[in-house]
Amino acid sequence: MPPAPGATLRQQRLGAELRKLRERAGLTSTAAASLLGGPQARISNIEAGRYAVSADRVRALARNYDCGDDAYVDALAGMTGGRRRGWWDEYRDTLPSGLLDLAELEHHATALRVAVTVHMPGLLQTLEHARATMREAVPPLRPHEVEHRVSYRLKRQAVLFDSPATPYTAVVHEAALRMGFGGPDVARAQLAHLLAMSEEPTINLLVIPFGQTGFPASGQPITYATGPVPQLDTVVLDSDHGCEFLDAEAQLARYRSVVDRMESRALTETQSRTLISRIIGTL
Incomplete structure (x- = not known):
């Protein structure tokens, strides 16, 4: 070939x-x-x-x-056949290749687990919240670059609604719920969106509250993408420098343990929804 x-x-x-x-x-x-x-x-x-x-x-x-x-x-x-074009290819000339690889990885994952500290999970963001966070980028993005990244982020969310939908577990620290990107109206709408999405049968939203003793992560956003077999799992670490993809056996074991421990420190789904509702009431 x-x-x-x-x-x-x-x-x-x-x-x-x-x-x-x-x-x-x-x-x-x-x-x-x-x-x-x-x-x-x-x-x-x-x-x-x-x-x-x-x-x-x-x-x-x-x-x-x-x-x-x-x-x-x-x-x-199942990974063969050359490069099949996905929706992310339309962004090939406007976004870093790491972001395109992330979209392709999410598309093929059999399950996704994410853990975030100060930002909302990308697949659960509203348009206005995504736009507000993109405007905080350093160095600043130009208006058309902001819109490219916002539309890309929203299109990634299709994996949550495909048939079948990709099972998705998000562990969110309370700090992220209180950041208030975009001001009270945007923040209120974002939290309401989280509540609505948490009712989806394939979405599991868990909150780690302030006051929880111990925190088994550095604060760096983590995505654990499950492959069709365990050997093909992948960890994605998100930073200001872009996405880092890890797949060594020891790395996978480490981050599986990190995400497992974060889930164990979180509130239940019902308790998490109650806390989110309480925060909405303060805005």
Whole structure:
């Protein structure tokens, strides 16, 4: 197959997983290419995500690497087929590639868990709240850049309403509920939106209140995207410098534990809704 133009994070992840399988089998890329019947450069390009690869070829590589985990191989085969265009591609010339990779990751995730401290979860933001937060960017965004990012953020929310909807758990610190971006009217509408969204059967909204002893996170927004098999889970850390994507086994275990502990420190869903309603009453 021809080289893939502008390999995405998903293609790079497929290549990285195939490289792991080869290395566990104790094969060099030259030996792997010989088994496949092609040049060594083909293996290197596949593993770098530069070449599109078919499902049949992934299965052939897995057989050559003696991988007997059928569910894992099926999941890898499902990641093939070249770069299929998604709605996020319309933003390719206007937004950083990391944001496009985030949208693609959310689109393919089987479940999403997020934890935030001072910002609302992106998938639960109203238009006006999103616009107010974008206007606080440093360096400042120009008006048309704000609107590009707002429309992108709102389109990401489609995963919560698809059929089937992606299960979504959001752990939100009380600090985020009281930030008041955009002023009282915007904040009130945002909190009301949280309440409405928390009633959706696939959305689990949990609040960590002030006064809770202990806090197992640094305050950096965390997204834990569950893949079709545990080996394909991904952690996304959001910062002013962009998105950082983590998928090493130790990293996944660490952030699973962090999110588990944050959920355990949070109020129940009912208690969380009660607290949000109480805060609305103060605005």
